[in-house]
Amino acid sequence: MIIVAVLALGLLLAVVASLRVLKEYERGVAFRLGRLRQPLGPGVRVLLPGLDKLVRVDLRVVTLTIPPQEVITRDNVPARVNAVVLFRVVDPVKSVMSVENHAVATSQIAQTTLRSVVGRADLDTLLAHRADLNEDLAKSIAAMTEPWGVRVEVVEIKDVEIPEAMQRAMAREAEAERERRAKVINARGELQASAQLRDAARTLSESPASLQLRYLQTLLELGADHNSTVVFPLPIDIIGPFLDAFRGGAAPGVNGAAPAARPAERTRDDD
Structure with missing residues (x-):
C-alpha cells in the first residue's frame, strides 16, 4: 500500500508539473527535444516534463x-x-x-x-x-x-x-520677427489711412461748403471742453468773402487811389 501511494503521488506530481496555463494575451512557443512545435494558444496545455520547453510570448502593446x-x-x-x-x-x-x-x-x-x-x-x-x-x-x-x-x-x-545660448538666439529671432510684423501692419494701416484721406480730400474739394461745415463741427467739438484754450487757424475759404467785401468798400486812398496834392512851398518872391 505504501508503494502504491508513493507511485500515485509521483504520478500526480508529474501530471501537475506537465500542466501549463496560458493567459488570453499570451501565446506559447514549445520545443520538444529542441524541435519547434506548433504555437500554443490560451488555456490549459500539457507538456512532457523534461522533454518540452515552453517560451511565453506576451501579445500586449x-x-x-x-x-x-x-x-x-x-x-x-x-x-x-x-x-x-x-x-x-x-x-x-x-x-x-x-x-x-x-x-x-x-x-x-x-x-x-x-x-x-x-x-x-x-x-x-x-x-x-x-x-x-x-x-x-x-x-x-x-x-x-x-x-x-x-x-x-x-x-x-x-x-x-x-543649448541655452541657442534658446536665447531663438528668442531674439522671434522678437525681431514680431517687431517686423508689427511694422508691416502699421505701414499697411498708414497706407490705407492715406488712401481714405485722399478720397476724403477729393470729396471736400468738390464742395467748399462741406469743408466749412466740417470746420464748424470741429469748433463745436472743441467748445465742449471749457478748461482748455485752443488756437485754431481760419481757413482762407471762410474769410476770403469777408476780405473781398472789405476791399471793395474801402476808401480810395486806402484801396490804392492817388494821394492828395501837397501844399505849395513858399518862395522868396512871395515875401
Missing part, C-alpha cells in the same frame, strides 16, 4: 522609452532628443526564432534610427514638424523589426533639449 540621445542636426546644432516607441508581437514564432530578445533589439534599433533621422533634419523641422519625423521614424523602425514578428504601432519624439 509594450511601451519602450528611448533614453536621451546626443544628436547634431543638419544645420550643426547639438541637441538631446528622447522618444517613446509602442510595439507589440504579431508573430510569436518569429519573435522567438529570429531574434534572441525582441524588446532589447527593438530598443537598440530605435535609438540608432532616432539619431540617424534627427541628424538628417534641421532644427526648425525638429521643433515645428515633429509629425513628419515621427512618421519617418515609425517607417524606418518597422521595416527592420518586421522580420522579427514585431509591429511598431507608434513612435513619438517626447522632448528636444537645445
Whole structure:
C-alpha cells in the first residue's frame, strides 16, 4: 500500500508539473527535444516534463522609452532628443526564432534610427514638424523589426533639449520677427489711412461748403471742453468773402487811389 501511494503521488506530481496555463494575451512557443512545435494558444496545455520547453510570448502593446540621445542636426546644432516607441508581437514564432530578445533589439534599433533621422533634419523641422519625423521614424523602425514578428504601432519624439545660448538666439529671432510684423501692419494701416484721406480730400474739394461745415463741427467739438484754450487757424475759404467785401468798400486812398496834392512851398518872391 505504501508503494502504491508513493507511485500515485509521483504520478500526480508529474501530471501537475506537465500542466501549463496560458493567459488570453499570451501565446506559447514549445520545443520538444529542441524541435519547434506548433504555437500554443490560451488555456490549459500539457507538456512532457523534461522533454518540452515552453517560451511565453506576451501579445500586449509594450511601451519602450528611448533614453536621451546626443544628436547634431543638419544645420550643426547639438541637441538631446528622447522618444517613446509602442510595439507589440504579431508573430510569436518569429519573435522567438529570429531574434534572441525582441524588446532589447527593438530598443537598440530605435535609438540608432532616432539619431540617424534627427541628424538628417534641421532644427526648425525638429521643433515645428515633429509629425513628419515621427512618421519617418515609425517607417524606418518597422521595416527592420518586421522580420522579427514585431509591429511598431507608434513612435513619438517626447522632448528636444537645445543649448541655452541657442534658446536665447531663438528668442531674439522671434522678437525681431514680431517687431517686423508689427511694422508691416502699421505701414499697411498708414497706407490705407492715406488712401481714405485722399478720397476724403477729393470729396471736400468738390464742395467748399462741406469743408466749412466740417470746420464748424470741429469748433463745436472743441467748445465742449471749457478748461482748455485752443488756437485754431481760419481757413482762407471762410474769410476770403469777408476780405473781398472789405476791399471793395474801402476808401480810395486806402484801396490804392492817388494821394492828395501837397501844399505849395513858399518862395522868396512871395515875401
